[in-house]
Amino acid sequence: MRRCSVDWLAERYAPERMREVFSLERRIMLWRKLWLALARHQKRLGLCVITDEALAQMKAALNKIDTERIQELEERLRHDVMANIEAFGEVAPAAHAILHLGATSYFLVDNADLINIREALRLLAAYTTHLCRLLLNWAQRHKNSFCLSYTHLQPAQPTTHGRRACLWLQDFLSDIKRLGKLAEDLPFRGVKGAVGTQASYMILFDGNAKKAEELDKAVAADFGFSNVMALTSQIYTRKLDLEVAQAVCQLAVSAHKFAQDIRLLTGLGDLRHKTSRTQVGSSAMPHKRNPVDAERVCALCRYVFALEGYVRETASHNWLERSLDDSAARRLYIERLFLAAGSAVRYCCRIVDEFEPSERDISEFVPLLATEGLLMEASRRGGDRQKLHEALRRAAAVYQQSKNLNAFLEQVEKEGIMRKEEARRFLNVELLSGRAVEQCERFLREAEKVINAQEAVAPETAGV
Known part of the structure; x- marks a missing residue:
């Protein structure tokens, strides 16, 4: 065992x-x-x-x-x-x-960590680009598929599944840009000696400052860094670690929002799992199909959020030129930040492939969804917006109690909002969705250009 x-x-x-x-x-x-x-x-x-x-x-x-x-x-x-x-x-x-002539331990530790951080940022951006490509394709397939939007978790106005996916996609695209820029701008600690003054190298080069400076830049260039930190103590400022953690945390925010929305939409019946003959939802309840990957994403992202706080604490508690609690903390948080974020993106990719719009009938909500359209039209005709709002609240209450469309239309007419024959025009979901489809199409055209300009890497499989 x-x-x-x-x-x-x-x-x-x-x-x-x-x-x-x-x-x-x-x-x-x-x-x-x-x-x-x-x-x-x-x-x-x-x-x-x-x-x-x-x-x-x-x-x-x-x-x-x-x-x-x-x-x-x-x-x-x-x-x-x-x-x-x-x-x-x-x-x-x-x-x-x-070996190690003139160097301090953090010549190795910090520079190697920066090399790894840069590679991990680039890889995380590439994983996220692959996710964005999947989301873009999903949004294109479902850009004309109407569904409910929700505010306060209550039905609001019609939108499309594709447009909602564009909101997720927009967040992830901002993360790609942030991660990529941070990777390219990341500086090298360089060759600074025990406390950053290059004293050991000044002795080795017999007081020749130009050689000490050239050594600093030459070693950085060997590892592809054009930007070398002007000042360090024994370590580079841990505020840079915090900047990295915050960028990774921003990605985790996007992933958590996406996964949480998936969980809500499956519970509301707007999305459904694609058919799988092998996945088991519950060991006790055979009928269940749980959004387990979305739940995993939320759990992993909360871990990233916690680590960001740990990085912040470490940066602020660093003593003078350096103390060992910094070393112990960084052995934990650098690797774990990227492993957790990479895991979250991997499961997000799987989620896109697992879910599709359900065939939910939203017609029962249409009279309620129409109230804002009726309010706008009646106000456009010269009505008092505030009085109309109150009158439509009464008409909505009639429908909520009766679930009868004719009763709703009769109340609209009774309130003097407009004749019920005219009001029927506002029971059209496409009309009530505004520019949802157009906005989706326009956004996707621009998003595709951005995605195609980036390297995309599909996250590799792991244990489950």
């Missing part, structure tokens, strides 16, 4: 590629690539203690990762960076003496 705990988020929910971004092997590989870039540029800038043999061995040993050996060393040294230095030195012995 398995005795170790299960990481439910990673193993059950998260897409595979997002898990790979935060894998231990990738983290170790990035640290080694950072050490190699540092040493290569130090040699290029005149640091003669670094030999060609050392660089060659480092390059050849990048993939020689023995996680069990690293763990063994860390248990003895109680320091993960020192354990990795020793492990890398064992497979690249000519480089052992110059």
Whole structure:
């Protein structure tokens, strides 16, 4: 029997590629690539203690990762960076003496985290673009499918299923833009030394500030960063982590809103599950078909919301140039933010494929939906808007009690609003829906241009 705990988020929910971004092997590989870039540029800038043999061995040993050996060393040294230095030195012995020269642990940790954050932001944007493409296609299919809109969870006016999907799509498109811009603008911590002053590099380069500055920019460029932070302490400002968390949280807001709406609409009878012969809704009640994926999305998004608060607390409680509680917190929140958000988007994609409009008859609501149209027409003819509003409230009450269309029309006429023959014109759902179809079509044309300009990646399957 398995005795170790299960990481439910990673193993059950998260897409595979997002898990790979935060894998231990990738983290170790990035640290080694950072050490190699540092040493290569130090040699290029005149640091003669670094030999060609050392660089060659480092390059050849990048993939020689023995996680069990690293763990063994860390248990003895109680320091993960020192354990990795020793492990890398064992497979690249000519480089052992110059590994990590002038660097602090957070040369590795922060820069590697920024590389991963950038990759995760791009991947999350690509997942969301795929979701948007699915939503766009769904909206196009159902742009002429009329349904009820709801305010205060009460029937309001007619709309279409496609137009409602456009509202969800609009939110997700804003998230793609936000995530993409943040990924492209993300700065590199760079090569700053123990507390950000580059003191160690000034000594190594015999006081040559230009070489220290060039080293900073050259290492950043090796990893595709053109923007290097001008100032850091031992760490980069954790307000940047908060900015990242807030962008991810914005996506989670969109996903939660979408999934919650799906749950409500299935409960109201506006949407239905597509037929599935294998899905079981309840172990006790055989008839049930539950919106389980939408429920999962809401749960995952609430976790993202909680993590955003954790990031905020960590950023505000950082002591002076750095303290270790920052390190422990970030091991948790960076990975979990992206795994949870990626999981939520994965299930959102599945939801789009699982649900379709029901064949619900909304005709019984039409007299109530018509009251605003009647109010507008009677006011346009010169009636007192406030008196008409009160009169239509009375007519609506008659219909709510009787469920009789003729009784409603007779009350409209009795109130002096207009003759019932004229009032019948406003029982047309298409008329009452305003520009719903036109707005949907126009929005979808513009949305398609935006989506086609972005990279789209379908979130990979996970446990369920």
